[in-house]
Amino acid sequence: RVPMLAVASGKGGVGKSNLAVNLAVALGHKGVRVLLVDADLAQANLDLLLGVHPRFDLQHVLSGQKTVEEIIVEGPPGVKLVPACSGAPELAELDDYRREVLLRALGHLDMAADLILMDVASGVSHQVISLCRAADRVVVVTTPETPAFCDAYALIKVLWQRGLQAAPHLVVNFADTPEEAEETAHRIRLVARRFLKVDVDVWGHVPFDHSIPRAVRLQEPVMTAFPTSPAAAAYRALAERAWTGPLSP
Amino acid sequence: RVPMLAVASGKGGVGKSNLAVNLAVALGHKGVRVLLVDADLAQANLDLLLGVHPRFDLQHVLSGQKTVEEIIVEGPPGVKLVPACSGAPELAELDDYRREVLLRALGHLDMAADLILMDVASGVSHQVISLCRAADRVVVVTTPETPAFCDAYALIKVLWQRGLQAAPHLVVNFADTPEEAEETAHRIRLVARRFLKVDVDVWGHVPFDHSIPRAVRLQEPVMTAFPTSPAAAAYRALAERAWTGPLSP
Ligand SMILES: Nc1ncnc2c1ncn2[C@@H]1O[C@H](COP(=O)(O)OP(=O)(O)OP(=O)(O)O)[C@@H](O)[C@H]1O
Numbered sequence: 001r002v003p004m005l006a007v008a009s010g011k012g013g014v015g016k017s018n019l020a021v022n023l024a025v026a027l028g029h030k031g032v033r034v035l036l037v038d039a040d041l042a043q044a045n046l047d048l049l050l051g052v053h054p055r056f057d058l059q060h061v062l063s064g065q066k067t068v069e070e071i072i073v074e075g076p077p078g079v080k081l082v083p084a085c086s087g088a089p090e091l092a093e094l095d096d097y098r099r100e101v102l103l104r105a106l107g108h109l110d111m112a113a114d115l116i117l118m119d120v121a122s123g124v125s126h127q128v129i130s131l132c133r134a135a136d137r138v139v140v141v142t143t144p145e146t147p148a149f150c151d152a153y154a155l156i157k158v159l160w161q162r163g164l165q166a167a168p169h170l171v172v173n174f175a176d177t178p179e180e181a182e183e184t185a186h187r188i189r190l191v192a193r194r195f196l197k198v199d200v201d202v203w204g205h206v207p208f209d210h211s212i213p214r215a216v217r218l219q220e221p222v223m224t225a226f227p228t229s230p231a232a233a234a235y236r237a238l239a240e241r242a243w244t245g246p247l248s249p
Numbered sequence: 250r251v252p253m254l255a256v257a258s259g260k261g262g263v264g265k266s267n268l269a270v271n272l273a274v275a276l277g278h279k280g281v282r283v284l285l286v287d288a289d290l291a292q293a294n295l296d297l298l299l300g301v302h303p304r305f306d307l308q309h310v311l312s313g314q315k316t317v318e319e320i321i322v323e324g325p326p327g328v329k330l331v332p333a334c335s336g337a338p339e340l341a342e343l344d345d346y347r348r349e350v351l352l353r354a355l356g357h358l359d360m361a362a363d364l365i366l367m368d369v370a371s372g373v374s375h376q377v378i379s380l381c382r383a384a385d386r387v388v389v390v391t392t393p394e395t396p397a398f399c400d401a402y403a404l405i406k407v408l409w410q411r412g413l414q415a416a417p418h419l420v421v422n423f424a425d426t427p428e429e430a431e432e433t434a435h436r437i438r439l440v441a442r443r444f445l446k447v448d449v450d451v452w453g454h455v456p457f458d459h460s461i462p463r464a465v466r467l468q469e470p471v472m473t474a475f476p477t478s479p480a481a482a483a484y485r486a487l488a489e490r491a492w493t494g495p496l497s498p
Pocket residue numbers: 009011012013014015016017018019040045121122173174175206207208209210212213216231260261262371394396
């Protein structure tokens with residue numbers, strides 16, 4: 001069984017997809033074979049961030065026309081993408097049977113991979129919760145702002161109450177300074193320990209960096225478009241932390 | 250019947266909630282009595298942006314413990330808030346019956362209001378689609394970036410195919426320049442007209458403005474925290490456009 005990491009957040013637009021893509025690329029550079037799954041099923045974005053144009057997507061798998069292996073597209077070295085669909089409301093909230101079909105297909109892949117990295121939709125819907133619970137590890141992304149902080153805590157609370165396997169990990173994005181990131185992470189750890197009795201494991205932070213929006217416009221991961229940028233350095237450090245820590249083989 | 254405007258987007262984190270709050274405040278300044286509804290039911294954010302602390306929320310209405318009138322909290326002049334709940338997955342996707350209960354309660358309010366302004370969750374789920382279809386008008390928020398553009402188009406497409414009452418309106422947020430906003434709006438109008446035969450009505454744009462994150466940290470709308478900021482001016486112009494145009498009494 002290939003280990004699975006879910007990237008989730010609660011609040012929208014906090015940088016989940018950029019983290020998923022760049023974490024995958026940074027791990028690929030280290031020789032890890034990563035299968036990146038766009039599990040924001042109704043609103044595909046990973047293909048746009050990677051600059052690839054898939055002909056088929058998970059909708060074709062769920063309707064039985066294709067297998068997961070048949071829809072996979074090559075990304076940067078070490079990274080393969082399982083693309084989602086754009087504008088399909090019925091995929092935003094799968095019924096239990098189709099959700100099982102999807103998770104079973106991902107669990108029995110007929111290909112070599114060291115890690116499955118799943119980018120999950122924002123929110124706390126049943127679909128988000130069940131995809132996170134199916135993963136071995138979950139990393140929750142937040143920013144220092146109050147709405148993102150509250151939504152991240154709410155997601156951690158719901159996941160923990162619904163029997164998450166391991167304590168969630170945390171990444172603070174859009175940090176103006178390392179101190180602000182630490183302060184935000186510290187506050188989340190404090191409320192999670194006090195009210196939920198769970199020890200959130202802080203992986204680190206990604207600074208606010210204009211090279212990310214620039215890379216998004218180029219439809220190329222910042223890791224390859226601006227490899228010397230502060231963001232690329234941050235993603236590399238997170239990949240190091242993730243792969244020597246909870247995801248290590 | 251009080252007219253209802255829904256603020257939606259497809260992509261997460263594009264500025265829907267800040268637009269909803271500041272549009273409500275700008276209209277309130279013009280003497281309009283606005284009922285702001287946090288229809289991102291599972292992840293309340295409007296209370297945090299207004300700096301209010303509701304004791305009850307829509308969860309209490311849906312469980313039959315309170316009426317909508319009983320959970321309403323006062324906001325800035327002219328604005329009342331119907332608060333949502335934080336961290337309640339069962340509210341992210343209501344069943345048809347409970348969704349009907351909510352819309353009926355909003356439709357038969359026992360209070361004076363000139364406009365109901367609904368902040369909808371990101372995404373294209375059935376809940377998002379049905380709340381938009383229940384509104385008289387929908388304004389879709391996008392940014393100039395490709396993922397936001399594609400998600401906005403996907404939402405417009407799904408809404409139009411599912412029988413939206415009137416052509417959607419559009420606001421471009423995070424614009425670096427007015428030209429970039431116009432170029433983004435123009436591209437959306439072009440694909441919507443060519444592929445969907447619908448004429449999207451562009452309301453205007455909000456520039457990237459640091460006073461918005463500063464206001465978010467203060468838990469105060471930018472309209473009242475930084476009334477002379479570029480963002481406040483943009484929100485005032487949008488309120489003028491909305492109230493003399495499609496929402497005019
Ligand atoms: N560290 C950063 N510095 C500057 N901009 C950033 C950073 N991280 C993300 N962004 C910007 O924020 C936008 C949103 O990021 P992204 O699409 O990854 O968020 P998301 O959480 O996946 O959103 P959604 O809720 O729609 O899934 C990006 O388009 C990018 O421009």
